[in-house]
Structures are given as structure tokens and as C-alpha cells.
Amino acid sequence: MQTFNQTVNRNEDLYLDWLLEACRQPSVSATNHGMAEMKEHVKRLLGKVGATITEIHTGGYPIIYGELDYNKEKTLTFYNHYDVQPADPLSEWESDPFEPALRDGKLFARGVADNKGNLVARICAVHAYQQAHGELPVNIKFIFEGEEEVGSPHLEYFAENHRDKLETDALIWEGGLRDAVNKRLHVGLGVKGIFYAELVCKGANTDLHSSEAAIIENPAWRLTWALSTLKDPSERILIEGFYDDVRELSKEDQEFIRTIDYDEAGTLQLYQLNQFNQGLTGEELKTALIASPTCTICGLESGYTGEGAKTVLPAVATVKLDFRLVPDQKPERIHELLRAHLDRHGFSDIEIRPANHLTPFNTKSDHPFVDTVLKSVAETYEEKPIIYRNLAGSSPMYNLLKGTDIPAVQVGVANTQSRFHAPNENIFVVDYFQGIKLTGSVIKNFSIKNTEDLKEGVYCEEVEN
Amino acid sequence: MQTFNQTVNRNEDLYLDWLLEACRQPSVSATNHGMAEMKEHVKRLLGKVGATITEIHTGGYPIIYGELDYNKEKTLTFYNHYDVQPADPLSEWESDPFEPALRDGKLFARGVADNKGNLVARICAVHAYQQAHGELPVNIKFIFEGEEEVGSPHLEYFAENHRDKLETDALIWEGGLRDAVNKRLHVGLGVKGIFYAELVCKGANTDLHSSEAAIIENPAWRLTWALSTLKDPSERILIEGFYDDVRELSKEDQEFIRTIDYDEAGTLQLYQLNQFNQGLTGEELKTALIASPTCTICGLESGYTGEGAKTVLPAVATVKLDFRLVPDQKPERIHELLRAHLDRHGFSDIEIRPANHLTPFNTKSDHPFVDTVLKSVAETYEEKPIIYRNLAGSSPMYNLLKGTDIPAVQVGVANTQSRFHAPNENIFVVDYFQGIKLTGSVIKNFSIKNTEDLKEGVYCEEVEN
Numbered sequence: 001m002q003t004f005n006q007t008v009n010r011n012e013d014l015y016l017d018w019l020l021e022a023c024r025q026p027s028v029s030a031t032n033h034g035m036a037e038m039k040e041h042v043k044r045l046l047g048k049v050g051a052t053i054t055e056i057h058t059g060g061y062p063i064i065y066g067e068l069d070y071n072k073e074k075t076l077t078f079y080n081h082y083d084v085q086p087a088d089p090l091s092e093w094e095s096d097p098f099e100p101a102l103r104d105g106k107l108f109a110r111g112v113a114d115n116k117g118n119l120v121a122r123i124c125a126v127h128a129y130q131q132a133h134g135e136l137p138v139n140i141k142f143i144f145e146g147e148e149e150v151g152s153p154h155l156e157y158f159a160e161n162h163r164d165k166l167e168t169d170a171l172i173w174e175g176g177l178r179d180a181v182n183k184r185l186h187v188g189l190g191v192k193g194i195f196y197a198e199l200v201c202k203g204a205n206t207d208l209h210s211s212e213a214a215i216i217e218n219p220a221w222r223l224t225w226a227l228s229t230l231k232d233p234s235e236r237i238l239i240e241g242f243y244d245d246v247r248e249l250s251k252e253d254q255e256f257i258r259t260i261d262y263d264e265a266g267t268l269q270l271y272q273l274n275q276f277n278q279g280l281t282g283e284e285l286k287t288a289l290i291a292s293p294t295c296t297i298c299g300l301e302s303g304y305t306g307e308g309a310k311t312v313l314p315a316v317a318t319v320k321l322d323f324r325l326v327p328d329q330k331p332e333r334i335h336e337l338l339r340a341h342l343d344r345h346g347f348s349d350i351e352i353r354p355a356n357h358l359t360p361f362n363t364k365s366d367h368p369f370v371d372t373v374l375k376s377v378a379e380t381y382e383e384k385p386i387i388y389r390n391l392a393g394s395s396p397m398y399n400l401l402k403g404t405d406i407p408a409v410q411v412g413v414a415n416t417q418s419r420f421h422a423p424n425e426n427i428f429v430v431d432y433f434q435g436i437k438l439t440g441s442v443i444k445n446f447s448i449k450n451t452e453d454l455k456e457g458v459y460c461e462e463v464e465n
Numbered sequence: 466m467q468t469f470n471q472t473v474n475r476n477e478d479l480y481l482d483w484l485l486e487a488c489r490q491p492s493v494s495a496t497n498h499g500m501a502e503m504k505e506h507v508k509r510l511l512g513k514v515g516a517t518i519t520e521i522h523t524g525g526y527p528i529i530y531g532e533l534d535y536n537k538e539k540t541l542t543f544y545n546h547y548d549v550q551p552a553d554p555l556s557e558w559e560s561d562p563f564e565p566a567l568r569d570g571k572l573f574a575r576g577v578a579d580n581k582g583n584l585v586a587r588i589c590a591v592h593a594y595q596q597a598h599g600e601l602p603v604n605i606k607f608i609f610e611g612e613e614e615v616g617s618p619h620l621e622y623f624a625e626n627h628r629d630k631l632e633t634d635a636l637i638w639e640g641g642l643r644d645a646v647n648k649r650l651h652v653g654l655g656v657k658g659i660f661y662a663e664l665v666c667k668g669a670n671t672d673l674h675s676s677e678a679a680i681i682e683n684p685a686w687r688l689t690w691a692l693s694t695l696k697d698p699s700e701r702i703l704i705e706g707f708y709d710d711v712r713e714l715s716k717e718d719q720e721f722i723r724t725i726d727y728d729e730a731g732t733l734q735l736y737q738l739n740q741f742n743q744g745l746t747g748e749e750l751k752t753a754l755i756a757s758p759t760c761t762i763c764g765l766e767s768g769y770t771g772e773g774a775k776t777v778l779p780a781v782a783t784v785k786l787d788f789r790l791v792p793d794q795k796p797e798r799i800h801e802l803l804r805a806h807l808d809r810h811g812f813s814d815i816e817i818r819p820a821n822h823l824t825p826f827n828t829k830s831d832h833p834f835v836d837t838v839l840k841s842v843a844e845t846y847e848e849k850p851i852i853y854r855n856l857a858g859s860s861p862m863y864n865l866l867k868g869t870d871i872p873a874v875q876v877g878v879a880n881t882q883s884r885f886h887a888p889n890e891n892i893f894v895v896d897y898f899q900g901i902k903l904t905g906s907v908i909k910n911f912s913i914k915n916t917e918d919l920k921e922g923v924y925c926e927e928v929e930n
Contacts, residue, residue: 192676196774204736210787211657211857213761214753217742220762221696228693231686233811271669277682288679296678297685298768298777304785305766309661309820311787312763320769322675322776346698355774392676 001379004440007128008433015124018045019432022116023100023109029083029150035061042082042119042144049126051142056162058154061146065165068126068140076446077141077168079400079408080119081148084111085421092423106426113418113427115174119144121413121432122172125439137447141168143400148174151356152396159400168406170369170446172439173397176412178431184261184383185438187373188410190362190390191397192293193325195334198353199223199342201317207303210311220302223317226347230295230321230338235278237295239341242334247327249291249389252365256387260286289392294324320355326390331357359398361408362390369407369446376441377411380434411438466844469905472593473898480589480901481894483510487581488565488574494548494615500526507547507584507609514591516607521627523619526611530630533591533605540604541911542633544865544873545584546613549576550886557888571891578883578892580639584609586878586897587637590904602912606633608865613639616821617861624865633871635834635911637904638862641877643896649726649848650903652838653875655827655855656862657758658790660799663818664688664807666782672768675776685767688782691812695760695786695803700743702760704806707799712792714756714854717830721852725751754857759789785820791855796822824863826873827855834872834911841906842876845899876903 008015022045027038039055042064046053051066061083087097087110095101097110109116122142129136143165147153159166178185203219231237249257264281268274275281280288298321303314323334335354342350363370365387377385391410401408413435419425473480487510492503504520507529511518516531526548552562552575560566562575574581587607594601608630612618624631643650668684696702714722729746733739740746745753763786768779788799800819807815828835830852842850862873878900884890 194776196776198774204738206736208736209858210759210761210763211789211859213759213787213789214757214857215741215745215750216736216738218762220765221692222698224689224692224762224765225698227686227689233687233690271671271673271681273669273681276680280680285680292679294675294678296675296776296778297683297689297782298675298775298779299770300685300689300765300767300779300782301770302762302766303764305764305770305783309663309785309787310763311659311661311761313761314763314765317762317765318770320774322678322774324676324679392679393674394676 001437001441001444003132004128004444005437007132008124008436008440011124011128011131012433015120015433015436016429018124019107019112019117019120020100022120023112024098026098027083027111027146028086029061029147030086035083035146038082039064039146045120045123046142049123049130051140054165056158056165058157060154063146063158064142064144066142066144068136070135070139072136072138072447074446075139075141075168076443077143077166077171078122079143079171080122080174081115081145082119083146083149084114084116085149089423094424097423097425102429105428105430107429107432108424108426110425113414113425114420115148117413117427117432118174118176118435121435122439124436125443128436129440129443136443138443141165148396152399155396156399159402166400166404166406170372171401171406171408172442173408173410174412175414176410177414177416177418179386180415180417182261182383183381185377185381185385185411186388187377187385188388188391189256189365189370190327191360191395192390192392193329193331193360193398194356194358194394195323195325195331195354196356197321197335197338198355199226199319199321200351200353201226201349202315203313204315207315208313210313213313216313218313220314220317222347223302223319223350226342226345226350227297227319229345230341237293239337240344241337242293245329245333246293249287250365253291253389256365256389257286257290258283259385259387260290261386262286262289290389291326293326293329294322296322296324298322324392324394325360327360327362330359358394358396359402360390361398361401363407363409365389367407370409372445373409373411373442376438376445379441380438466902466906466909468597469593469909470902472597473589473901473905476589476593476596477898480585480898483589484572484577484582484585484897485565487585488577489563491563492548492576492611493551494526494612495551500548500611503547504529504611510585510588511607514588514595516605519630521623521630523622525619528611528623529607529609531607531609533601535600535604537601537603537912539911540606540633541908542606542608542636543587544608544636545587545639546580546610547584548611548614549579549581550614554888559889562888562890567894570893570895572894572897573889573891575890578879578890579885580613582878582892582897583639583641583900586900587904589901590908593901594905594908601908603908606630613861617864620861621864624867631865631869631871635837636866636871636873637907638873638875639877640879641875642879642881642883644851645880645882647726647848648846650842650846650850650876651853652842652850653853653856654721654830654835655792656825656860657855657857658794658796658825658863659821659823659859660788660790660796660819661821662786662800662803663820664691664784664786665816665818666691666814667780669778669780672780673778675778678778681778683778685779685782687812688767688784688815691807691810691815692762692784694806694810702758704802705809706802707758710794710798711758714752715830718756718854721830721854722748722751722755724850724852725755726851727751727754755854756791758791758794759787761787761789763787789857789859790825792825792827795824823859823861824867825855826863826866828872828874830854832872835874837910838874838876838907841903841910844906845903876900
């Protein structure tokens with residue numbers, strides 16, 4: 001990788017310029033601010049590496065698809081997005097969100113961490129590889145969507161209708177970060193899924209005086225009783241069949257969970273808590289974070305919630321429930337099971353209004369591509385990586401990759417203090433260049449046939465907490 | 466009563482004028498609007514019957530105390546209040562709330578139903594009795610407070626520090642009404658009590674991303690579980706000892722419940738319900754309304770309650786609980802039992818923030834004064850009365866009468882469509898004059914020693930629903 005890395009070093013000014021230009025162009029999908037201009041900008045960037053570009057219309061902001069066919073045996077795909085979150089509240093930014101600013105080794109701009117830093121870094125890596133070696137040892141595909149920040153509503157449509165463009169041997173997913181303090185890179189192999197729904201329980205057609213409670217049913221009580229049938233104080237979810245599809249942790253999954261160095265004391269202090277839920281600690285705590293599906297009350301509302309006392313019998317009670325799902329649970333199935341559970345427990349009148357759903361997705365921990373990435377990480381970073389079999393959060397990986405056996409790994413240039421979606425979003429400039437080098441390393445290592453010899457010493461050492 | 470009633474008829478214009486004048490004078494205790502002027506007005510009214518007047522200072526708006534000592538064996542007291550609710554929203558009034566208006570046989574004004582109509586009617590009755598018979602057959606006391614609409618914060622202080630002024634053989638409580646449609650008078654012998662508290666359950670010191678729910682406790686779940694230990698779906702309150710002090714219904718209590726003609730079909734239609742709680746109907750329904758203590762969720766709040774989905778793990782969850790209490794439950798005891806219950810069930814961290822409390826109070830159904838009033842009702846109204854052993858609602862009767870054996874009965878000049886506390890508050894003018902006559906009848910009948918002969922035929926007939 002010496003020639004490649006030297007090329008990256010030599011091109012630092014150029015590659016930083018490419019990132020600055022990309023960040024200068026607003027591209028807020030939620031408000032359609034600069035989206036058309038950003039689309040053209042992305043096409044110009046892909047032009048710098050000579051990619052064949054197709055603009056794929058899905059009904060929303062188009063997907064920019066790029067291809068570099070070297071007639072190689074393997075193909076590597078980069079999935080990224082060119083849209084960003086709105087910049088509000090503007091008053092909290094220390095510099096203009098769309099005028100990138102360098103301070104203390106960091107680059108501040110809306111979208112620099114999520115996801116322009118990665119999008120441009122992938123292109124830079126291909127560019128440096130071309131300069132260093134003339135061509136790449138693998139074919140390359142770019143899938144750059146413009147709707148990730150509004151829930152990727154057309155990603156599934158793309159996957160179903162453009163299967164040829166999704167033909168690939170492996171995929172690097174859009175995001176990724178590094179611990180801002182100990183500098184360990186997070187490598188993500190997947191995400192939890194989600195089923196989010198509002199449950200609505202109705203009583204009389206209007207709020208009544210609470211003296212009527214002696215004879216008229218209270219929907220707030222009914223909802224309380226219904227909820228208490230869903231989960232018990234030991235945190236066990238009581239919906240029949242809920243855990244049926246949960247995949248058992250493999251040996252590798254368990255090894256990867258051990259790489260996580262969760263700062264228990266720091267977290268408890270930060271949130272002013274005495275202990276974690278159920279007194280969890282150590283391996284159990286980390287396993288719960290990664291491998292436990294959840295059922296969370298995100299919001300509860302009924303009756304009078306203002307100051308002081310109002311003697312009211314509510315007409316309606318609602319709860320917002322968020323189920324985080326792990327492989328191989330399916331949100332549609334959880335919806336069915338929840339409906340059946342409520343019906344079985346005498347709550348067939350409680351309406352379920354589904355909101356979001358995302359299916360969990362992960363690449364199996366023992367997949368050879370995981371070794372390829374880990375080998376590349378070891379070549380690029382001094383610090384041992386933290387490997388997430390799946391993140392505790394969710395993203396639409398399944399929407400793109402369902403029905404395929406494409407491995408997808410998440411690495412990137414942001415860090416744990418990057419202020420995603422918030423004012424003063426930033427990355428370390430050095431992480432951007434490291435990210436380019438990591439991508440180059442992945443390209444190289446992915447072209448090597450047998451990866452068995454890469455496995456040792458990459459992640460299996462015990463990590464101190 | 467012929468002479469008395471003729472006197473009332475002759476003085477109709479005068480007595481209506483007295484009411485109009487009282488209604489013209491604003492007296493909003495919440496905003497101190499016209500309170501000083503109303504106090505003087507009340508004293509002038511009491512002057513019309515020659516009462517000895519004392520202004521009793523309690524720390525708030527004074528109690529106007531009046532006395533007419535005829536050196537008789539028995540004393541009858543009228544408790545009323547001279548303050549009214551604020552008139553907001555003014556735009557919804559069809560006429561000025563403080564410029565009484567006659568329309569369709571009704572008098573519209575803020576306070577006319579609650580409670581100036583009654584206050585003036587009591588004075589008018591004494592006045593007419595004086596004109597008809599020279600003197601009254603019983604001594605009379607007036608206790609007119611100015612803080613009822615702000616929760617009677619000094620009534621207990623008055624009772625404890627002016628016991629001589631509270632020495633009486635019976636009391637007519639401030640309010641009361643008549644069914645607007647079938648014209649049956651409601652006779653109230655008491656009120657339920659109340660213990661209202663907010664329960665607060667806290668988790669982390671800030672709302673968190675819901676992916677943290679795998680390891681960090683959710684106060685909304687804890688509150689749900691705590692609530693589900695308080696009451697089960699059969700509506701049985703599970704707090705240990707909660708029912709211990711509930712007084713059994715006497716034979717008379719049960720007879721009085723039978724006088725209630727609850728419009729089940731009409732209520733269900735009005736509120737668009739299929740059935741009452743637990744399928745209650747008939748005697749059981751009426752008994753529940755009168756004699757069941759309740760535990761009501763008046764308000765629930767936690768986390769995100771806006772539109773759509775927000776994946777948040779709430780920092781805090783609160784519920785507003787309203788316990789309606791029946792004789793002889795005590796709110797202080799219920800507070801203790803609730804605390805002990807939560808502690809025993811592992812919820813000692815849930816804070817109880819008490820708001821309102823009122824002790825239930827009622828006059829026993831077999832008290833002779835009840836017969837006196839019912840005999841007087843039978844003399845004054847054609848329609849059989851509805852007798853409430855206690856109302857489903859609450860008021861501070863106990864604060865005035867605790868530690869005494871003074872019987873108190875609630876009758877008055879308002880009706881079920883009087884729009885209490887609301888715009889266009891009103892009474893039927895005819896009910897005002899009937900109320901004066903009823904009061905005169907009570908004065909007369911109360912002076913008769915043996916009331917045993919009055920009992921038959923007053924209330925014991927079966928009422929059709």
C-alpha cells in the first residue's frame with residue numbers, strides 16, 4: 001500500500017478541496033435545498049475517476065449510480081448518500097453550516113460527517129488507486145442516494161428494479177466512526193430493525209368529569225393494563241412468539257461483542273444513574289445492547305397534563321411504542337404478533353397505528369469480507385477496532401440488500417463527537433485522510449482470494465474495559 | 466305556609482331586584498374583582514332582615530357571619546358563598562355576565578346558579594317569614610364565605626377558631642339543583658371526598674435515544690407497572706387497606722339510591738358508548754356512582770407526544786391520579802396507603818406529589834333533619850325528589866363540619882342545565898321563587914319537634930327508570 005498511501009499524502013490538498021466543495025453545496029432533502037445542484041456536483045466528482053454514470057429515477061431524488069468496470073473477478077460497491085439534514089437551528093452554529101471551516105484540526109460543515117466525508121473519501125480512494133496503480137484490482141460500483149435523511153423511501157424500489165446495478169461481491173455501507181478519545185475505529189456489520197407504532201385506546205367521545213369514573217370506562221387505565229401485558233418488570237417481552245425468530249449469537253458474534261469497551265462508570269455518571277437496567281454489567285451489558293430486542297414506551301399521553309390538578313376522565317389514551325429488532329426478526333411479523341396479543345388479552349379495541357418499520361440486517365460475523373475489512377483496518381489504524389455485530393440503532397440496509405447474500409460493512413471518517421444531525425457537525429481532518437487510506441486498503445485486500453491467513457490477531461485479543 | 470307563600474308571591478319583584486343587584490356586583494375571588502364591594506353588598510342584604518353581622522377575618526376574603534337570635538330552642542344555619550368563578554371566556558356570553566338578563570323565563574348572570582341565587586333566596590325566605598309571622602320559629606345563622614371558588618382555604622380555620630358561630634342544630638348547604646327536564650329536585654346529603662396526586666417516576670437525567678433502552682431503565686415502563694398494581698381490569702383497587710374504612714350502605718341509603726332515575730340509554734348515546742364500565746346497569750350502576758370510591762388516571766405524560774414517530778427513551782413519566790372517596794375514607798389515610806403500597810411493590814423511587822384533598826362527608830340518611838327537608842320538598846314541589854346519599858363530586862363540607870354532628874342538606878335554585886362555571890350561567894326564575902318557598906317550609910318544619918310522622922310517602926316509592 002506504500003505507493004497508494006504516498007499518492008494520498010501527495011494529493012491531500014486536492015482531496016480536501018473536493019470535500020470542501022461538496023460541503024459548500026447545500027443538499028437538504030427535507031426542504032429540497034440545493035438538491036439539483038448537488039446531484040450535478042456528485043456526477044462531476046464521479047467524472048474525476050472516469051465512472052460511467054447513470055441517473056436513476058425512482059420517484060424521489062434520483063440515485064446517482066457510477067460504475068468502473070475493469071473486467072475483474074470481483075466487484076466492490078460503495079453505498080453513500082448525497083443529501084444532508086437541515087441545518088436548523090442556525091443560531092447554534094459557530095460558522096456557516098454550508099461554508100466549511102477548519103478549526104483545531106476539525107472540519108465543521110453540515111453533512112461532513114453524515115455523509116459527504118465518506119462519499120468523497122470513497123471517490124478519492126479510487127482516484128489515488130488509479131494514480132498509483134493505473135487501474136483497480138476489482139470492479140467498482142457507486143450507489144449514491146439522495147433520500148437517506150428522509151427515510152430512504154425509494155431504496156427498496158431501486159433494489160427491486162435495478163438488480164443488475166446491485167450485483168456485487170461486497171458493499172461498504174455509508175457511515176462509520178471512530179472513538180473521539182481512544183481513537184478505536186468502529187466497524188459495523190449491521191443494524192437493529194425497528195417497528196414503531198402508536199397504540200390508541202378510546203373511551204367516551206369527550207373528556208368527562210372524573211366523578212363519572214365510577215361508571216364510565218377510562219381508556220388510560222385500559223391502555224395501562226394492555227401495556228403491562230406486553231412486558232414485565234424483568235424486561236421480558238411477553239408477546240407470544242416475539243423471540244421466536246431471534247438468531248442465536250455465533251462464536252464470532254460473541255468475540256466481537258468482547259471488543260466493545262463500554263464505559264459503564266462514565267455513562268452512569270453522565271446520566272446520573274445508579275445502575276444499568278436489571279443491574280446489567282460487563283459482557284451481559286454489552287450483549288444486551290447489541291443482541292437484545294427491545295420494546296420501549298417512547299411517549300405516553302392521556303387526559304390533562306398541564307400544571308396542577310384537573311379532575312378529568314380522559315376520552316383517549318395513546319402510547320408510542322418502539323420495538324428494536326435483532327436478526328432475524330421482521331417488523332411485519334412483530335406487528336402481527338402484537339395485534340394477536342392484544343386481541344387475546346381482551347384489547348381488540350386498541351388500535352395499532354404503524355409508523356416506521358425497518359428490518360434488521362447484518363452480515364454474518366464469519367463472512368470472509370469481514371476479515372478483509374478487519375485486515376485493512378489493522379493496516380491503517382494503530383488502535384484495535386471495536387466490532388459491532390450490529391449497531392444498537394437502525395438504518396435501511398435491509399431495504400437495499402434483502403434477498404441477496406451481499407456482505408456489507410460499515411466504516412467511515414466520523415467520530416463519536418461528530419455531532420450528527422446537530423449544529424457544528426464536524427470530523428477530524430486526519431480521519432478523512434485515514435478513511436481514504438482504509439478504503440484503498442479494502443480495495444487491495446478484497447482482490448486477494450484467500451483471506452484465511454488474515455484472521456489471526458486482528459480482533460481476537462481481549463480488550464480491557 | 467299559606468301566609469308565607471303569599472308574602473313571597475307579593476314580594477316577587479322586590480326579591481328579584483335583590484338577586485339582580487347581587488348579580489350585578491362582580492365578585493371573582495380568583496382575580497379579586499369586586500370582592501370588597503360584594504362583601505359590603507352582602508352585609509346590606511343581611512341588614513334587610515335585621516341580622517347581627519360579624520366580619521370574620523381568616524387571612525383571606527372575610528366570612529360574613531349573620532345571626533338572628535329569637536331565643537328559640539333550635540338553630541338553623543345557611544352556608545353560602547358570595548364569590549363567583551371568573552367570567553372567561555367573555556366572547557361566549559350572550560349577554561354581559563355582570564348585567565343579569567332575563568330570557569325565556571331564565572335569568573342569565575355569572576354566579577346566579579353558583580351561588581348568589583341561593584344566598585339571596587335564603588335571605589328572602591327569612592324576610593318573608595318575618596313579614597308573614599313577625600318572627601321565626603327557629604334561630605338563624607348565616608355563614609357566607611368568599612373563597613369557595615378558590616377551594617375554601619380558610620373554612621377549616623373558621624370552623625376551628627369560631628366554634629360558637631358554628632353551633633347549630635342543622636345546616637342547609639350552599640348549592641343544589643333541579644332536573645331541567647323532569648323538574649325533580651335533587652336533595653344532597655353529602656359529597657365524595659378526593660385525594661388527588663401526581664406520581665413522578667424518573668430515569669436518566671435526560672431523554673435518550675431509544676436504542677439505549679436495551680440497557681437503561683425506562684420510567685414510562687416503571688410507571689405503567691406501578692399503575693397496574695393499583696387497580697385491576699375488574700376495577701378493584703388493589704391498594705392494601707383501601708376499602709377498610711368504607712361505610713356500609715344503610716337501608717335508607719339504599720332507598721335513596723333507588724330514587725335516582727339515571728338515564729342510561731341517553732348517557733350511553735351522548736357519550737357514544739356501548740355500555741357502562743363492567744357492564745353495570747340499573748341499581749348496581751346507581752350504587753356504583755354514589756357509593757364506589759374510585760381511582761382515576763386523569764392525566765398521563767411521558768416522552769414524545771407530538772405528531773409522528775420520535776425514537777426517544779423518556780427521562781421522566783408522570784400520572785395524575787384522582788381518588789374519589791366515600792364515607793368514611795380519609796384522604797390522608799389513602800395517601801399513606803398509596804405510599805406503603807408503592808414501597809411494598811418495589812416502587813419506592815416513585816414520588817407522590819399531593820395536590821388536592823377533601824374528606825368525604827355526609828349526613829346519615831336516617832337523620833331526622835333529612836325527613837324535615839324531604840317533608841318541605843314535598844310541600845313545595847309536585848315532583849318527587851331525587852335523593853343523593855352523597856353526590857359523585859366533592860366539596861368542602863367536611864372542612865366546615867368535621868368533629869360536629871350537625872346534619873347538612875343541600876338544596877337549591879339551580880338546575881341540571883345551569884351551566885355552572887361556564888358562559889351563560891343561568892337559573893329558571895320560577896325556581897328562584899320556589900327555592901325561597903322551600904326555605905320557608907324548612908324553617909317551619911324544622912321547628913316541629915316530632916318528625917316521625919313526616920316520613921311516609923316522601924321518597925319511598927319506586928321510581929321508574
